[in-house]
Amino acid sequence: MRTVTIADVAKHAGVAVSTVSYVLSGKRAISATTRQRVLDSVRVLGYHPNAGARALASKRAKVIALVLPLRAGMNLPVLMQFATSVVTTARQYDHDVLLMTADEGADGLHRVAASALVDGLLLMDVEIHDPRVPLLRKLAEPSVLIGFPADPEGLTCVDLDFARAGALCADHLADLGHREIALLGAPRVVYERGTGFAERTMAGFVEAAGRHGLEADARPCEESFDEVHAAVKLLLDERPRLSGLVVHNEAAAGHVLGALRILGRRVPEDVSVVAICPDDIAERASPALTSVLIPAEDVGRQAVRLLMAKLEGQAVPESTLLEPRLTIRESSR
Amino acid sequence: MRTVTIADVAKHAGVAVSTVSYVLSGKRAISATTRQRVLDSVRVLGYHPNAGARALASKRAKVIALVLPLRAGMNLPVLMQFATSVVTTARQYDHDVLLMTADEGADGLHRVAASALVDGLLLMDVEIHDPRVPLLRKLAEPSVLIGFPADPEGLTCVDLDFARAGALCADHLADLGHREIALLGAPRVVYERGTGFAERTMAGFVEAAGRHGLEADARPCEESFDEVHAAVKLLLDERPRLSGLVVHNEAAAGHVLGALRILGRRVPEDVSVVAICPDDIAERASPALTSVLIPAEDVGRQAVRLLMAKLEGQAVPESTLLEPRLTIRESSR
DNA sequence: GCAGGTCATCGAAGCGCTTCGACGCGAAGG
DNA sequence: CCTTCGCGTCGAAGCGCTTCGATGACCTGC
Numbered sequence: 001m002r003t004v005t006i007a008d009v010a011k012h013a014g015v016a017v018s019t020v021s022y023v024l025s026g027k028r029a030i031s032a033t034t035r036q037r038v039l040d041s042v043r044v045l046g047y048h049p050n051a052g053a054r055a056l057a058s059k060r061a062k063v064i065a066l067v068l069p070l071r072a073g074m075n076l077p078v079l080m081q082f083a084t085s086v087v088t089t090a091r092q093y094d095h096d097v098l099l100m101t102a103d104e105g106a107d108g109l110h111r112v113a114a115s116a117l118v119d120g121l122l123l124m125d126v127e128i129h130d131p132r133v134p135l136l137r138k139l140a141e142p143s144v145l146i147g148f149p150a151d152p153e154g155l156t157c158v159d160l161d162f163a164r165a166g167a168l169c170a171d172h173l174a175d176l177g178h179r180e181i182a183l184l185g186a187p188r189v190v191y192e193r194g195t196g197f198a199e200r201t202m203a204g205f206v207e208a209a210g211r212h213g214l215e216a217d218a219r220p221c222e223e224s225f226d227e228v229h230a231a232v233k234l235l236l237d238e239r240p241r242l243s244g245l246v247v248h249n250e251a252a253a254g255h256v257l258g259a260l261r262i263l264g265r266r267v268p269e270d271v272s273v274v275a276i277c278p279d280d281i282a283e284r285a286s287p288a289l290t291s292v293l294i295p296a297e298d299v300g301r302q303a304v305r306l307l308m309a310k311l312e313g314q315a316v317p318e319s320t321l322l323e324p325r326l327t328i329r330e331s332s333r
Numbered sequence: 334m335r336t337v338t339i340a341d342v343a344k345h346a347g348v349a350v351s352t353v354s355y356v357l358s359g360k361r362a363i364s365a366t367t368r369q370r371v372l373d374s375v376r377v378l379g380y381h382p383n384a385g386a387r388a389l390a391s392k393r394a395k396v397i398a399l400v401l402p403l404r405a406g407m408n409l410p411v412l413m414q415f416a417t418s419v420v421t422t423a424r425q426y427d428h429d430v431l432l433m434t435a436d437e438g439a440d441g442l443h444r445v446a447a448s449a450l451v452d453g454l455l456l457m458d459v460e461i462h463d464p465r466v467p468l469l470r471k472l473a474e475p476s477v478l479i480g481f482p483a484d485p486e487g488l489t490c491v492d493l494d495f496a497r498a499g500a501l502c503a504d505h506l507a508d509l510g511h512r513e514i515a516l517l518g519a520p521r522v523v524y525e526r527g528t529g530f531a532e533r534t535m536a537g538f539v540e541a542a543g544r545h546g547l548e549a550d551a552r553p554c555e556e557s558f559d560e561v562h563a564a565v566k567l568l569l570d571e572r573p574r575l576s577g578l579v580v581h582n583e584a585a586a587g588h589v590l591g592a593l594r595i596l597g598r599r600v601p602e603d604v605s606v607v608a609i610c611p612d613d614i615a616e617r618a619s620p621a622l623t624s625v626l627i628p629a630e631d632v633g634r635q636a637v638r639l640l641m642a643k644l645e646g647q648a649v650p651e652s653t654l655l656e657p658r659l660t661i662r663e664s665s666r
Numbered sequence: 667g668c669a670g671g672t673c674a675t676c677g678a679a680g681c682g683c684t685t686c687g688a689c690g691c692g693a694a695g696g
Numbered sequence: 697c698c699t700t701c702g703c704g705t706c707g708a709a710g711c712g713c714t715t716c717g718a719t720g721a722c723c724t725g726c
Binding site: 338339340350351354355358360361382383385386387388389390391392 | 711712713714715716
C-alpha cells in the first residue's frame, strides 16, 4: 500500500494539486463545493501531508525543540508537568515537539536550527550565565527561555515569579502571627550553579520578612532524610522560638515533616510549615501542606504561546512572570 | 545571511552536488583528496543538511517518536530517566526524538507515521489491552514497546523482568531468615488499569515466597502518608509476626519508613524493608533502603537499539526482559 | 595495443509539497 | 455591448537533497 500523496487526492477529487494545497492551508479562497469535494477525498484516501516535503517547500517544519536539563537536583515532577503542557499546547497550534537534552549544548541547538529540523526553541532551566544565550541571540529561529539569564535583553523569558513566591510564604506566616521564621531551600549545588530561581525565592522571602519585621533565616537544604533531620534540628536548636518554616525543596518536604515529628514538634500547633512544591506532593503529606504552587503547566503553556507568537512575527514582551498561588492546607495556622 | 545549501558546498569545493552528498553519506567511494576538500568546505561554510529535504529525498527522517504516558500514578523520575536515556541513545545513532503524549492516542501515532515525521515509534507504559497495539501491528513503521500487552506476537517488547524483581525481594528476605513477609504494591488504580508490571511483580513475589515456604501477603498501596500509615498499621495488626516488607511503590517508600517509626517498629531490627525503586530514592531514605533497581536507562537504551535494528531491517527478538539487580543497604538484615 | 574492468565523479531525475503568476468566467460598470 | 474586475482554479517552478545511470580516466592482462 503506497503512501497517499497530494497528487492522489487531486486526481480523486478531480482538481489540481495546488487546489488541494489551498484547501488544506486556507491561503486562498476556494469555493465551498470544491473544498468539500477535496476534504472528502482526503478523508476517503486517508491522506496525510508528507512532513518533509511540506517543510522543504514552506520553510516551516511545524516542530519546536524542547530542551530539558537532566542534571542532579532537578525537580522531576515539575519538569514532566512542564513537558506535558508544552507538548499539549504545541499540538493545539498544530506543532510537534522535538525533545533534546541540555547536554547537547549550544552545538545541539545550532544543529537543529540550522538543519531546519525545528522552527523555534524552548529552553528550560536557563542559568544566570548560560553559555547558550549568546547563540540564541544570533540565531534566526525564535526562542523562549524558562528562567532568566543575567541579561534578558533581546530574549524572551518566562518564569514563575519566585521572589513573589518567597514573599507570599513570609506574608502568610506573618499574617498568622509568627515572629520567627526560616526558609529551607534547594540543595547547595543548585545555588552554586546559579540557576537563579533559588536565590530569587530566598531574596523575596527575606525581603518580605523584613518588611513585616520578622526574624528570618534562609539556608540551603540537602535532600536525604538524615541531612534534612540534622538541618531541622540545628535550626530549632539555634532558634528555639522558631514557629514558621518554609520549604522550597520538593524532595525534602516530606522529610521535614518526618524530622519535626521525631523532634517532638507538632505541625501546625508548634511549627507551621509552608512548602513551595507541586500540589500532589503537598496533598500527599501528613498533615497536608499549605503550599505555593509551581504552575508548571501555566509556564509551559505560556512559553509555547509566546514562541508561536514569535513564529508569526509578532512582538512579545521580553519578560513574563507568572503569579504564584498559595493554597492553605493543614500545616499552617 | 542566506542558509548554506549543498550546492554552495559543491561550488566552494569545486565538485558536483552529488559528490558532496556521497562524501557525507559514505555511500560511494570518494578519493581521499576530494573527500577532504569537501569536508573542509563543509566546515568553512558551516553547512548543515536541510532535514526536510533529506527526509523527502531519502524517505528517512532520522527521527523517532517517543510516546510517554501522563496519567496519574506514574512514576515520574523513572520516566524522566527513561526519556533521557532514549534521547541520548538515539543521538548516538544520529537520530532525534519527537516527544508525544499518550493522550494523542492511536490517531496521533498514525499521524506522525503517515506524515513520515518519524521513522519509528517507541511507546512507554503499554497496557495489557492497549488500543494502540492493533495499529502498531499494521503500521509500516517499526515500533518498540516498553511493557507487555496481552499478546506480544509480532511486536517488539522490552521491560524490566518484574516477576524476577518480586522474586528477588522474596529470595532476599528468605535468605535472611524471615518467615512472614508482605508486599505493598502500586495504588489500586494501577492494577485496575492493567498495566501488567504491578501484577507481574506480585506474582513473582508470591511464587518465590511459596517456593521458600514463607507466609506471604501482597496488596495494593495508595500514596498519601495517612493511607500508607493505615495500611502498614493494618498489616502489622493482622500479622504481628511480620518481619519482612517489600514496597513496590516509589512515592510510598518514604512514608512506609515514617509509618514504621511511628508504630514503634525499628528498621531493620524489627522489620526488614526492601523497596523496588530508583537508587536515589533508596539512598535518600533513612535508613537507606535495600532496593531492587528499575534500570530505566538500560531499558531506554535497549529499546532504542532494538528500534534502530528494526529500521535497518534486522530481525529482533519479540521480547526482551532486563534482569533486575538487588542492592543491599541498611534497611534489611 | 586494445578489450574489459575499476574507480571516482558527474548530471539529472525525482521526492511531495507550496506558491506565484496566469487564465477563464461571470458580474459589474460605462 | 464591450471593458474591467475579482473570484476560483490551474500549471509550473522551485525547495534542497539522494540516488541512479552514465562517463571518463586509468589500469590490467593477453
